[in-house]
Amino acid sequence: MGHREELLKGAKKALLEKGWARTKARDVVALSGTNLGSIGYHYGSTEALMTAAMLSAIEEWGEALGTVLATPDPDEDAGDDPMLRFWRRVIRSIQADRQLWLASIEAMLQAEHNPALREQMAEGMQAGRSGMAAMLTGVPEDQIGVETIRSLGSVQMALMSGVLTQWLTDPATAPSPEEVVAGIRALGGGPGLGQQVTGVEE
Numbered sequence: 001m002g003h004r005e006e007l008l009k010g011a012k013k014a015l016l017e018k019g020w021a022r023t024k025a026r027d028v029v030a031l032s033g034t035n036l037g038s039i040g041y042h043y044g045s046t047e048a049l050m051t052a053a054m055l056s057a058i059e060e061w062g063e064a065l066g067t068v069l070a071t072p073d074p075d076e077d078a079g080d081d082p083m084l085r086f087w088r089r090v091i092r093s094i095q096a097d098r099q100l101w102l103a104s105i106e107a108m109l110q111a112e113h114n115p116a117l118r119e120q121m122a123e124g125m126q127a128g129r130s131g132m133a134a135m136l137t138g139v140p141e142d143q144i145g146v147e148t149i150r151s152l153g154s155v156q157m158a159l160m161s162g163v164l165t166q167w168l169t170d171p172a173t174a175p176s177p178e179e180v181v182a183g184i185r186a187l188g189g190g191p192g193l194g195q196q197v198t199g200v201e202e
Contacts, residue, residue, distance in 0.1 A: 010029070012057050058107060058120065073089065129157055132157055137152070159180075
């Protein structure tokens with residue numbers, strides 16, 4: 001592995017351990033085993049390196065989340081409520097990968113002043129809406145209409161962001177999967193997942 005790859009690896013590790021705002025060039029150098037000159041040579045600046053590291057981390061996070069949400073847990077029962085299974089997986093992921101979820105939130109803050117990062121975040125958001133809509137409807141992403149993605153997918157993403165914030169801020173009082181599901185049903189006025197799914201185009 002060359003210096004460029006080592007720097008990227010070190011920067012991603014620094015993001016998870018210290019966060020973007022607290023990471024300095026010397027931190028990346030220490031974690032990567034390289035030198036300060038390597039940052040300028042390979043990336044141009046520390047900010048460019050950190051942007052590349054954040055984009056790489058976001059991609060890995062998206063892949064990891066997709067795997068978690070699609071993979072049954074060992075103690076799951078095929079007869080379990082699909083919505084409850086989904087939220088159990090989400091919350092377990094938050095508990096297991098707390099630093100990665102925190103980094104995703106910090107990325108949103110940094111994107112306000114970083115066009116490249118903001119563009120990537122926007123693309124990830126669009127993909128997230130589509131993926132959420134596909135998962136909830138059981139319809140392949142390429143067959144889901146725009147209205148469903150922008151309604152069902154958007155609302156599911158909003159719910160995940162809210163639950164994430166509560167679990168990262170105060171896990172001791174954050175809602176359980178069962179409480180999240182009960183709240184969703186109370187809002188929708190219906191007993192099942194299917195009643196939330198509307199606007200699926202043929």
